[in-house]
Amino acid sequence: MHTVYLGLGSNLGAKRRHLRRAVTLIKKQIGAVVRQSAYFVSKPWGFESPNDFVNIAVCCETLLSPHELLERTQAIEREMGRTHKSVDGVYHDRIIDIDILLYDDLHVDDPDLKIPHPLMFERDFVMVPLREICNDIPSPDLG
Numbered sequence: 001m002h003t004v005y006l007g008l009g010s011n012l013g014a015k016r017r018h019l020r021r022a023v024t025l026i027k028k029q030i031g032a033v034v035r036q037s038a039y040f041v042s043k044p045w046g047f048e049s050p051n052d053f054v055n056i057a058v059c060c061e062t063l064l065s066p067h068e069l070l071e072r073t074q075a076i077e078r079e080m081g082r083t084h085k086s087v088d089g090v091y092h093d094r095i096i097d098i099d100i101l102l103y104d105d106l107h108v109d110d111p112d113l114k115i116p117h118p119l120m121f122e123r124d125f126v127m128v129p130l131r132e133i134c135n136d137i138p139s140p141d142l143g
Helices: 015-029 066-079 124-133
Strands: 002-010 031-036 040-042 053-062 097-103 108-110 113-115
Touching: 002 015, 002 124, 015 031, 015 053, 015 066, 040 124, 053 124, 066 097, 066 113, 097 113, 097 124
Parallel strands: none
Antiparallel strands: 002 053, 002 097, 031 053, 040 053, 108 113
16 A cells, blocks of 8 residues: 545635545545645646636545556546646646645656656745645655
8 A cells, every 4th residue: 555645726616615525536436535634725836827726635545556646636627627737837727637746755857747746846826735734744855
C-alpha cells in the first residue's frame, strides 16, 4: 500500500461541491482517503481570472503505481468535465484540478510526471492545506 498526497482545486461553478465529488471519485477509483484538509480559498496563480479557487489536500492509500495514479487523476478530471490541461505553462479556469504532490518518499522525474510536485513549495494554496494533513513534507531542495 502506498501513501499519496493530492492537491485539488476548483474555480468554476459550485467549487466545494466539485471538490466533494472529486474526493468521492478518488475513493472509488484510487483508494481510501485517510485525511482531508479544510477548504482554502485563494486567488488564481499564474493567470488572470475573476474566479477565486477553493483548494484542499487529501491523503490516500493506493495500490496504484505513480503512472497509474496519474492516469486515474486525469480520468477523474475528464469525467468531471475538465476539457484541457495547462499547455506550455498557460493556465485556465477549471472545474477541477488534481495534482499529485507526494507519493511515499519517491522521486519521479519523467517528462509527464514529476514527484514531488515541482511547484508545490511556491504555492500557498498547496502548502497550507498539505501542512494541515502531512507532518513529513520533504525539503524543497530535495525535489
